[in-house]
Amino acid sequence: MNDFSKFGEAELKGWSEPETAAAYADGFASAAVQCVPDIVQASGAGNESKTLDVCCGQGIVAQGLSATGASVIGLDFSPAMLELARARVPGVEFVEGDATSLPFEDRSFNAVTMGFGILHIPNSEAAIREAYRVLKPSGKFVYSVWHSPELSAAFRIVFGAIGSLGSKDISLPPGPEIHAYANPDITYPALEAAGFSDARIDTSDSYWEIDDPAKPYDYFFEGTVRGALLLRSQPKDNAEAIRSAVGEAVKEEFGSQGPWKIPIPAAIVSAVRL
Ligand SMILES: C[S@@+](CC[C@H](N)C(=O)[O-])C[C@H]1O[C@@H](n2cnc3c(N)ncnc32)[C@H](O)[C@@H]1O
Secondary structure (H helix, E strand, C coil): CCCCHHHHHHHHHHHCCHHHHHHHHHHHHHHHHHHHHHHHHHHCCCCCCEEEEECCCCCHHHHHHHCCCCEEEEEECCHHHHHHHHHHCCCCEEEECECCECCCCCCCEEEEEEECCHHHCCCHHHHHHHHHHHEEEEEEEEEEEECCCCCCHHHHHHHHHHHHHCCCCCCCCCCCCCCHHHCHHHHHHHHHHHCEEEEEEEEECCEEEECCCCHHHHHHHHHCCHHHHHHHCCCHHHHHHHHHHHHHHHHHHHCCCCCEEEECCEEEEEEEEC
C-alpha cells in the first residue's frame, strides 16, 4: 500500500490558502465550469432529487445541481473554498468534511458528484466506497478528471516544458497519478470493486480561452496545489524558462496572435449504485 499521507497534508494546506482557492476559481476553473452541464446531466438530478457534491470547491457543480431543482449539499475540506461556494450559491448548504469519511447516513442521496476531486485524494478507493455507501440504490455517482497529456494540449504544453526545463532536484511527496481515473483500465475496476455497475466515460471538450500565451503556466502556478508545488520550487532561471517555453509552444501550436483557445478536455465518469 502506498503512503500518500504527505501528499494528503500538502493538498489540505494548499487548498486552504485563500489565494490558491480564489486563483483556481477565477482562472484554472474557467475550463471546469464548462463540464458542469455534463456532470449534472449524467447525475440525473432533478426536482425530487437529493444530491451531494463532494470536493465542491467554489460551488460550480452544486450550483448546476441546484438549478435543476434538486436539493444539494456541498462538502469540501477547505474553509477557503467553502467561503467561495457559500458566496456563489447562497441557497445551498455547504459543510466542511473529508471525502473519505462522509458525515451522512447510508443510502441518503439520489446522486453524488465530484468535480475534479478524485485526483487530489490519497485514498481514492475510500472516497469511492463512501460515495457508494451514501447513495440510494439506483443512485448515480459522477466524477470528472482531466484527460492525460496525449489528449490535452494544456497538460502536454505545461508538463512538457517542466520536463525539459525544470530543475531535476525538485521532488514532490508521492501521490496518486493525476489522470489515472480518466483511464478506463483504472477507473472501471475501481468502481466495480466498490459495487458500482454500468460505468461509462464521456468527454467534455473543455478549453481555456486566454489572451496571454503563457497563461497556462500562471493557471498551474497560482491556482493548483500539486502543479504549484512543482512550479513554485523552481529556481528563478528555470521558472522563467518554463513560462517562456509555454508561451512559445502556445503560439507555435495555436497561432501567433491571440486570443488563444487551449483544449483541456475532461473525462466525465459515471456509474450506478446497485
Ligand atoms: C480542483 S478543486 C475542484 C473544485 C470544483 N469541484 C470544480 O469542479 O471546479 C478540488 C477540490 O477538492 C477539495 N478536496 C481535495 N481533497 C479533498 C478531500 N479529501 N475531502 C474533501 N475535499 C477535498 C479541495 O479543497 C478543492 O476544493
